[in-house]
């Protein structure tokens with residue numbers, strides 16, 4: 560592998576302190592780092608940057624000396640057509656097996672960069688610089704790369720780890736408020752599944768607390784989420800067991816976000832509420848938890864009620880990747896900090912969606 564990579568870059572990632580070896584590759588983690596400084600260690604001939612129009616405009620200095628491909632800043636660009644366009648551009652700039660592709664952006668950019676990197680010339684090295692909170696705590700971690708087919712999320716994908724993930728929290732200074740909330744939806748998700756202490760910490764604080772200039776609390780929170788995700792992926796990279804828990808809130812969320820073009824984090828918040836409603840019936844989750852979770856989501860400016868069309872959502876859910884015959888493996892909570900996987904027949908999910916629809920109907 561080393562021989563294929565440009566040496567300056569290789570030397571620089573070798574110096575990274577933290578690394579985790581997954582079955583599909585070793586990832587180096589560069590926490591609290593400057594991407595600008597890191598970039599200086601990458602040789603211009605063999606480095607290609609992929610970003611989106613927002614980031615390219617906000618941080619022009621980063622991109623002016625490197626071959627850069629810019630994609631539209633929307634979920635719909637995470638598709639096969641964009642992969643083809645990017646691959647053609649890579650060919651045009653004569654990217655070879657020696658090229659390292661770096662995705663700088665939110666989950667859309669890192670998902671598509673990872674997918675492209677793992678299939679271009681049967682796989683080249685790639686790295687991620689997540690610029691959204693959601694990307695830092697979730698999308699860039701774990702080696703899942705994918706693109707959507709129409710409204711079906713991440714239908715084509717690979718499991719292949721980036722060579723490195725660099726965390727430069729200064730990018731978050733330009734992140735819109737709404738995107739902060741989206742990131743917190745995933746942080747709340749980790750707390751619900753694994754970490755009652757983190758749930759309590761989040762309940763005591765607000766976004767402005769974590770946004771403070773001295774971002775120590777935020778960095779700690781990001782590292783804790785990365786640790787939870789890594790622990791899970793290390794045990795089960797291919798999602799045959801424990802990794803499924805990370806889908807808490809996501810099954811309904813994927814359908815809702817596609818139907819209503821709702822941002823991922825907001826849809827996950829709604830999905831977590833629906834999962835709690837089902838949990839009350841099937842795992843005996845304390846009835847106060849759903850209400851408590853709603854308060855926590857509101858505290859982080861996430862919607863807890865949303866008008867949905869249950870029948871349409873169910874139509875999309877039927878094609879969920881977690882479907883087994885006429886049921887879907889659903890993640891439920893037993894209590895805060897303890898999640899379980901249960902196969903749920905379609906009619907149970909349909910009832911819960913209808914219940915949510917009628918609870919949130921606006922007349």
Ligand SMILES: NC(=O)c1ccc[n+]([C@@H]2O[C@H](COP(=O)([O-])OP(=O)(O)OC[C@H]3O[C@@H](n4cnc5c(N)ncnc54)[C@H](O)[C@@H]3O)[C@@H](O)[C@H]2O)c1
Pocket residue numbers: 611613614617632633634637664665666667668670690691693694697698699700701702703704705712713730731732733734735738741823824
């Ligand atoms: N691979 C995984 O394991 C995984 C996990 C979770 C989510 N995802 C995927 O991630 C995607 C969602 O990611 P996301 O929430 O980061 O959305 P995103 O990539 O669409 O980014 C959200 C918005 O924030 C803007 N933005 C990004 N960084 C910014 C910055 N520093 N300053 C100002 N604006 C900035 C973007 O241009 C975009 O408009 C979805 O496609 C989802 O499926 C993947």
